[in-house]
Amino acid sequence: MRNQIPAFRKHLLQHVGLKEASVNLYILKIQELIKWMEGNAYETSPEAITRKRIEEYLEWCFRQRNSNVTRRTKLVALRRFFTFLLYDEIIQADPSLRIPLPRPGKRNVRIFTQDEVLRIFQTCSIETEKGLRDVAIFILAAFGGLRASEICDLKIENLIEDGDNFYLQVENSKFGESRIITNIWKIPRQFLTAYISFRLTAHGAGPGSPLLVSYRRGGKVKGHKLTEGALDQLLKKLAGLSQIRKSRVNMHMFRSSHATDLRKIEGWEVESIAKRLGHANIQTTADNYFGDWNPVRKKFASLAAYWKRFNLKLWIKEGAIAEG
Template sequence: MHWQSYLKNFKSYLTLERSLSGHSVEAYLHDVQKLVQYLELSGQPNVTPETVTDVHLLDFLYYLGELGIAASSQARVLSGLKSFFRFLMLEQAIGQDPAALIESPRLGRKLPDTLSFPEVEQLLAGIDLSTPEGTRNRAILEVLYGCGLRVSELTDLKVSELYFDIGFIRVFGKGGKTRLIPIGRDAIKYTQIYVEEIRRHQTIQKGSEDILFLNRRGKQLTRTMIFLIIKDLAAKIRLQKNISPHTFRHSFATHLIEGGADLRAVQEMLGHESITTTEIYTHLDRDYLKSVMVEFHPRGKGR
């Protein structure tokens, strides 16, 4: 039997024998489906529940960590996998439990921490929109969190690379590689407000004419300035976490995957290289990426 047959039986077990809610059952199934996606992405589509090993599971958890998935979320996924393989042992479908000896990721303090969605909303609500800088900063954080950008990708973002009519932005990532990323309703809204009400009235310095986010002197913002904006805001709302621009990228990935988004779609939006051994990577259809953003990102709804 292959994965889908076992998942069907696992679903019946969780529903009938363990009497779990529909939401809990779907969460368990998503955990196993993420592992299956990983095996396909990493060039191991022939690995079955009978042949999967602890090495496969450890590599999978490492991959989630590379995506920026929080340790707490990794631990929850591992818990789902442990339940699945315990079920297979009960059914005598496998002779050895590959997850039995794997320890959960440590849940100690992380640098940087991953934000919960309420914490993201609290940070956004703490921005003073009555000032030009506040209006700009709201747009910055909406884009950071809404698109999962690296800080360098944010500071280099160009006005000419905003395709709001189709709901995408183009960014230049590591190694000069470009990618299109879906952008949600809220990020579009606050970026348009910033462009129309603040940026349009600035005197822009030579060389920064096409740069989206500018300082008060009309020049491109530095990476350090983005760090300071975030640190000051965290202090203002008394957030007891050590956060940075990368925290929003981690949170973007964590919230999408916790919501059930496809690993491959998240990997593409983050701009990570392929994890296949041949490094062959098939780019996903733009409509599909947008549908993932709309369905699974907390601030992507409604676009």
């Protein structure tokens, strides 16, 4: 089977027209089957693969606690592969054809809609220093997809502006690896740099100081590094003021929303989304955001185009700042 993988890759790219990231995911699933067969000393030639063997493999995946979505993804990849082998006249019948696809089940990922995210932003007063901090928090979560812990750990020096380029450097990720977050467009960049200006001038902070700090009730800076619990409390308060009717809200919902948003943007596939989110395993991204239960037709050229309603008019309309 390994010998057919290069031709299968070419077929998916040139004949089917799939993106590179999608092709890589299919190839990965085929390689996982081959590895399992070799580990069990099974014959791996295409002609030796039977429906019984594939069912045995899927049962093994079930015992390994693979979710229904994961096993469904694997079987879909195998069907693609055997369809290609039929097309190339390497086999005479598809052994995967009559194997039922596992039901994907109900999605557990909780997200905010775009309208809900904008309403949360509207509750932040951009006339106050604390309000600008709150806007910065939600920009990092909703437009950057950062984890709450990563937002708390950001230092001023982690926001880097180099001419027309602006990016975030995440140093303390969940798995100890660093990554760069790009595609932060003009409007959110202006809010972030405005708050950094407060930190550097009014607070006397340095490049190595925490980016986001706590405030007293009257709005005076307290200066303590924020905690994940503080972020969730802030979100719950503002979600209530925004009249968002959800039984439970937390900061991770912004991250899930961001991943879902990226699926609507041209050029973003499972591989690039996994890299942006800092997932250690691309399968996590595929299971959560690329299941068959959630088809998406991409319509937007960029995140800026998708979030075009995020601008100063958002606050002018609600009277948060005076016109003129």
